Amino acid sequence: MTLHAPPPLDTDLQLHQHEDGLQLKHGEQLLASARPYTFDMEIPAAPSLQEAEEAQQRFVGVRHDLPGCFVCGTNRDAGDGLRIFAGEVCEHQERVAALWQPAADLADADGNVASEYLWAALDCPGFFAVKPVSDMALLGRYSARLEQSVQAGETLIVSAWAISHDGRKHNAGSALFRSDGQRVACAEATWISLKR
Template identity: 65%
Template sequence: MVGTVTLLGQNITIASRFCGPPQSGNGGYVAGLLAKAMPAGCQVTLHAPPPLDAPLTLSAADDGMQLHHEGRLLASARPYELAMTVPPAPSIDASSAAQQRFEGIVRHDLPGCFVCGPNRDPGDGLRIFAGPLDDPKQSVAALWTPDASLADRDETVASEFLWAALDCPGFFAVRPVSGLALLGRFAARLLEPVRVGETLIVNGWAIRHDGRKHQTGTALYRENGSLVAFAEATWISIPGR
């Protein structure tokens, strides 16, 4: 059973395990927490880094949700029906080969990231190492087998971890153009539950670049290629990096 968040009324505490940068929560994971509180599909905007191991306030606002820390807005969610064209799944063999080319093994800006950090041990981080596919497009792929620590009450993977898994592969799809970038907006659509221990194909691709903004798509598929979940994200390049 996952020990993901502490819910005390409307308070949330993000455990240090779920970091992106060393002192703040992984963006996809945080977005997934807000999405879990929404009655339908949503888009999450990240306004400021959510601190770890600190009481955060989750509250309703207009038709969405907001996350605050000591009065500072950290993230907001609004209703959003995600629709996008998702490419066919890469093959298992192509995805396995791609993750061997994951550039973060050699150089990683956030090696302790919960999702893609190579410094995280199996069973602690997700260790999704999305590397370039052997094709002319800007796309990356990896394999991911979620472990039992990510299980929800029904022994399927908790939704916030599926949102997290859909996060970082998008960054590595645009990194050659964006340089170091942070997640700005994120929307995901979960189609089917995922069982603990099943292997998924993870795919990420660039959609467009507009100055410092970079739009990406990501998806999760079963081994047979059937689509499980997909997401779109906007990444913001950090000047000078």
């Protein structure tokens, strides 16, 4: 998925088939486009539960540029948003991790966490992995792959790492793992540094 413009909130949008993919529009304005994507990235093994728990104590978003963010916003109370605060893993400056227990209200009737919340959980940690180089950046391109279902209340390890930096473009990978290190989802993202 490539973002072309900020999507408005609480607004009906239109999804259209286009060539080999989809386009998301608001009237005639193109907001996002999506096409099939093949992952070709190396995914590091999961940090341990202890490493992830310790890493979130080093979360650098305490002075947050977007404190209302649904995923990592520090102005969100428990039960309001995901509250994933990924911090530096040990001595790895461009690798972050956190623990996440999806709440019951994020799940369907079978107790499986809805896919949009898993996609969201993979998003912001990638930014914090590239932040030491990117400074403030916005998501430009994002691809995710959900490999297994996740039950509400399950403890997950969220991990993200920097892949590359090229001027204002910063590529990051992220993954969700069960507590035993088994991967359930992964994502690749391009973050674009803002001109200050």
